[in-house]
Amino acid sequence: MKTLITNIKQLVQTEKTPRKWVAGKDMAQLETISHAYLLVEGEKIAAFGPMEELDREEIEKESGILKEIDATGRLILPSFCDSHTHLVYAGSREIEYIDKIKGLSYEEIARRGGGILNSAQRIRETSEQELYDSALIRLEEIAMYGTGAVEIKSGYGLDTESELKMLRVIRRLKESTPLLIKSTFLGAHALPAAYKHDQTGYVNLIINEMIPAVAAEDLADYIDVFCDKGFFTVEDTDRILNAGMKYGMRAKIHANELDYSGGVQVGVKYNAISVDHLEYVGEEEIDCLLSSETMPTVLPGAAFFLNMPYSPVRRMINAGLPVALASDYNPGSSPSGNMKFVMSLGCINYKMLPEEVIHATTLNSAYAMGVEEEAGSIAVGKWANFYITTPVPGIEYLPYAYGSHLIDAVFLKGEQM
Numbered sequence: 148m149k150t151l152i153t154n155i156k157q158l159v160q161t162e163k164t165p166r167k168w169v170a171g172k173d174m175a176q177l178e179t180i181s182h183a184y185l186l187v188e189g190e191k192i193a194a195f196g197p198m199e200e201l202d203r204e205e206i207e208k209e210s211g212i213l214k215e216i217d218a219t220g221r222l223i224l225p226s227f228c229d230s231h232t233h234l235v236y237a238g239s240r241e242i243e244y245i246d247k248i249k250g251l252s253y254e255e256i257a258r259r260g261g262g263i264l265n266s267a268q269r270i271r272e273t274s275e276q277e278l279y280d281s282a283l284i285r286l287e288e289i290a291m292y293g294t295g296a297v298e299i300k301s302g303y304g305l306d307t308e309s310e311l312k313m314l315r316v317i318r319r320l321k322e323s324t325p326l327l328i329k330s331t332f333l334g335a336h337a338l339p340a341a342y343k344h345d346q347t348g349y350v351n352l353i354i355n356e357m358i359p360a361v362a363a364e365d366l367a368d369y370i371d372v373f374c375d376k377g378f379f380t381v382e383d384t385d386r387i388l389n390a391g392m393k394y395g396m397r398a399k400i401h402a403n404e405l406d407y408s409g410g411v412q413v414g415v416k417y418n419a420i421s422v423d424h425l426e427y428v429g430e431e432e433i434d435c436l437l438s439s440e441t442m443p444t445v446l447p448g449a450a451f452f453l454n455m456p457y458s459p460v461r462r463m464i465n466a467g468l469p470v471a472l473a474s475d476y477n478p479g480s481s482p483s484g485n486m487k488f489v490m491s492l493g494c495i496n497y498k499m500l501p502e503e504v505i506h507a508t509t510l511n512s513a514y515a516m517g518v519e520e521e522a523g524s525i526a527v528g529k530w531a532n533f534y535i536t537t538p539v540p541g542i543e544y545l546p547y548a549y550g551s552h553l554i555d556a557v558f559l560k561g562e563q564m
């Protein structure tokens with residue numbers, strides 16, 4: 148099956164030569180083609196270019212049914228790659244939202260047994276099938292918001308069986324949906340109540356029991372630790388990442404959300420694919436990241452929802468770093484997976500340009516979840532994961548009109564959803 152889309156007002160984030168990421172001042176330079184065509188063959192992008200170069204005869208003479216779409220007035224962008232989510236969860240936490248409105252901090256709520264431990268209690272009471280069903284609804288929702296690739300973490304289990312249950316749900320989602328999905332084992336998300344006075348004991352459990360069990364079923368692409376004040380220390384993180392690495396799980400961690408935690412440095416030491424959150428980043432962290440293969444990833448939805456300080460994104464980009472943005476979709480700190488809204492937050496709160504937020508939510512976030520060869524740009528051979536907008540004036544309009552959907556059609560693996 149072939150699909151030919153013609154008269155595209157602007158084909159955005161095209162790539163003739165594949166790149167792993169876009170950094171520094173290059174983030175403001177976006178490759179686009181005006182009055183373009185895009186040809187999809189099966190699950191992949193087969194060709195694209197300006198309309199003047201479209202060779203209709205050539206396309207029609209080869210076999211395959213040709214469906215044609217006229218995209219006059221519309222833009223096409225590669226699907227968002229959402230490189231940090233916790234979208235497998237049970238129940239919701241709007242009561243804590245009220246506590247927050249009344250003035251309690253994220254850490255205070257966590258200390259009272261709310262937060263991650265609240266979600267952990269619910270996960271234990273929920274069957275694998277129920278978890279799968281509710282996560283599937285969230286996945287379908289974010290797909291219609293333009294997301295085509297998503298990383299999903301465990302981390303609300305906090306005991307071996309419950310962590311495995313979450314990861315099996317993620318595996319089923321990988322197998323049953325057209326989204327590109329990566330899974331991350333996050334046993335070190337919070338200290339479960341049973342280990343309240345024995346943090347080392349819980350870290351030992353992660354290392355000696357959970358990691359081998361996760362690896363035995365090949366359930367995780369990455370390993371994560373919440374390395375922050377009040378959660379896991381640099382030493383805990385070092386031990387867990389080291390153990391994960393021995394089972395082939397690359398690091399991808401939560402770092403520097405609540406303080407200068409040392410998370411960036413320990414992440415870089417283990418060649419983490421990304422370090423995420425980054426509210427507390429100074430010169431030392433920037434220097435460390437500059438000499439690394441680690442993608443600094445900022446989660447604007449969580450900082451917005453928790454009213455946190457903003458990560459110094461401009462300083463990072465001005466220093467020459469790449470930056471990725473992700474939704475952090477979870478029931479506690481970011482109950483939304485809307486990446487278009489994440490783009491708007493990037494522009495409004497972090498002073499990023501529309502071109503920069505597009506790079507940050509596509510190619511750079513693709514790198515941050517290890518799918519930059521398959522997704523994150525309009526390039527021949529990549530998955531045909533993209534969306535067609537409604538008629539809009541130009542790319543700036545997408546983050547500007549922050550409450551409007553503006554997505555007319557979604558393609559995943561070459562199929563219109």
Ligand SMILES: N=CN[C@@H](CCC(=O)O)C(=O)O
Pocket residue numbers: 233262263266373401404449475477478479480481
């Ligand atoms: N910061 C740590 N973990 C999640 C929050 C999870 C929760 O509150 O349920 C995050 O990325 O924001």
Ligand SMILES: [Zn+2]
Pocket residue numbers: 231232233401475
């Ligand atoms: Zn997170």
